[in-house]
Amino acid sequence: EKQKIQVAIDGPASAGKSTVAKLVAKNFGYIYCDTGAMYRSVTLKAIQNHLSLSDESTIVAMLKQTKISFTPGNPVQHVFVDDKEVTEDIRQPNITNSVSTIASLAGVRTELVNRQREIANQNSIVMDGRDIGTAVLPNAPVKIFLIASVSERAERRYKENIAKGIETPLAQLKKEIEVRDHKDSTRKVSPLTKAKDAIEVDTTSMTIEQVVNEITKIINQRIK
Numbered sequence: 464e465k466q467k468i469q470v471a472i473d474g475p476a477s478a479g480k481s482t483v484a485k486l487v488a489k490n491f492g493y494i495y496c497d498t499g500a501m502y503r504s505v506t507l508k509a510i511q512n513h514l515s516l517s518d519e520s521t522i523v524a525m526l527k528q529t530k531i532s533f534t535p536g537n538p539v540q541h542v543f544v545d546d547k548e549v550t551e552d553i554r555q556p557n558i559t560n561s562v563s564t565i566a567s568l569a570g571v572r573t574e575l576v577n578r579q580r581e582i583a584n585q586n587s588i589v590m591d592g593r594d595i596g597t598a599v600l601p602n603a604p605v606k607i608f609l610i611a612s613v614s615e616r617a618e619r620r621y622k623e624n625i626a627k628g629i630e631t632p633l634a635q636l637k638k639e640i641e642v643r644d645h646k647d648s649t650r651k652v653s654p655l656t657k658a659k660d661a662i663e664v665d666t667t668s669m670t671i672e673q674v675v676n677e678i679t680k681i682i683n684q685r686i687k
């Protein structure tokens with residue numbers, strides 16, 4: 464049986480993880496798995512069901528009855544919750560600003576990490592998130608930690624929003640990114656940290672193409 468390759472990409476909000484992970488996966492013919500979309504999907508369903516976002520046992524019980532699936536797509540993959548498409552709904556600002564609360568629940572993480580490992584066991588994969596190199600796939604042969612300055616990441620979010628017809632003040636986006644980074648980095652279970660064996664890539668002044676080339680080089684060095 465052919466060896467399955469795992470590429471783990473972690474880092475803070477808007478460092479470019481999903482954009483770059485998708486392109487790298489395509490170039491190598493690997494599956495791409497956006498674990499953030501899974502946490503976002505749980506958040507969306509909990510809000511739609513008017514659940515308290517800190518009520519762990521109720522949310523875990525809901526999650527166990529919830530199917531989350533992906534289909535490939537361009538420029539973004541399609542995300543489905545219980546077979547209903549939620550691709551755009553999970554990117555709305557209210558979900559973005561609530562997702563870290565859901566992601567801090569240990570029971571939610573256990574369930575989603577199990578599902579993520581199942582996906583990774585079946586395919587060569589590029590998986591992006593916050594805890595892939597540290598918790599989900601600790602033995603991944605390739606681990607990348609993508610960073611960029613807060614100002615640059617806020618600029619990227621700003622442009623993304625403008626493209627969607629939403630104008631949010633840059634200062635507000637900066638604040639939201641800082642709050643989410645802080646929550647993600649300080650939670651008790653699997654906080655966002657760079658794995659010891661991860662290679663850090665600072666994308667602040669890099670184009671998407673440059674980041675893809677850099678990661679491609681790293682993968683080729685590790686898997687030959």
Ligand code: CDP
Nearest residue numbers: 476477498499500502562563566592593594
């Ligand atoms: O794309 P963006 O950087 O805004 O975030 P995302 O990757 O969609 O992740 C949304 C949120 O889910 C993060 O801020 C984390 O709170 C949580 N998350 C996590 O805890 N662990 C992961 N492996 C992926 C996401």
Ligand code: CDP
Nearest residue numbers: 476477478479480481482619666669670671
């Ligand atoms: O997944 P994550 O939140 O880390 O970031 P993303 O959603 O992939 O990227 C955020 C935005 O930054 C996207 O609009 C990308 O096109 C842009 N980007 C960039 O301008 N330069 C890079 N080197 C990487 C991403």
